Amino acid sequence: MSGSAPRLAHIVLQTNQLPVMREWYLKVLGARVAFENPAMCFLTFDEEHHRVALFGPPGGGLPERTPVTVGLAHSAFTFATAGDLIARYTELLEAGIEPRVPVQHGVTTSLYYRDPDGNMVELQIDNFATADEATEYMRGGEYSADSIGPSFDAAAFAKAYHEGTPVSELTTRQWAAQFPQVDVFEMLTT
Template structure:
């Protein structure tokens, strides 16, 4: 049986210009096509990865109690790439809503103008089987979400010579004693 690959995601929005600009900035993408009803954005070889559908009537912003897709995730090759994107976005005034040391990934969650989350992450294991093994282990079972971390502190530690293994271990994030990240993921400030 054939296995499909991910092609694109479409967001319905009443603020297409703000969403277009945000996704182009966050993904370092560009507009392929745009008219009054549709915008197509890509950041790689695909003709479009993000589409924005602008219906004629006004839409309400997604509420934390809305049943909907929670987030789309994008993976970087390594921690330095993830931190480079963090710096690029920080310098454009785009800050992560929350950063989480999931254990299996190190993740930064951003919110678009409509309230949708976009996860920028790295895999902390070289092989999927190792990640699956970690997810079946005691550390993950004790806290499947993981602790929050401060991306600026992580950046400074990396620039000071901290290793990727040290910074992606949950123990490093736990030392900061930040609030539980689930509140932000569920829509609380």
């Protein structure tokens, strides 16, 4: 292959409730509106002109999808640090937006949310310093044996972080496994 590899530019979501989705994504992603008209809204939160686009056809009427319909399972957004992820978690909690399920994948520490249309949105941090280290972990025994990983208590995660528990400890499956477990697959698909 020649040339540079492509980079993911944006995702587009169709919706029957454009204003509600717009407000949710502005809050959850800390985004700003780059362009908007009555049928669409382009949002960004970084150097790209838009990362999430929302399309609401005039008059709505799109058939509703369910969490188990064929299509996009979820979108994911990475934060630079555990502190950044916890700060966003706290902001969202104060706004009445709670994670559906927190998951310690091993390769990432992730908080999954459902948007107003039922789409799953993952807010995460990478648990490894480089992509090569993460890839090596994914090829190893722990991840191969269970590629989803245990759930954990998001409030306990935030509390432990603020109390000084090292991030290197908080971002392990061993730390997450101490909490009562939920069926992560079921939480992601219902």
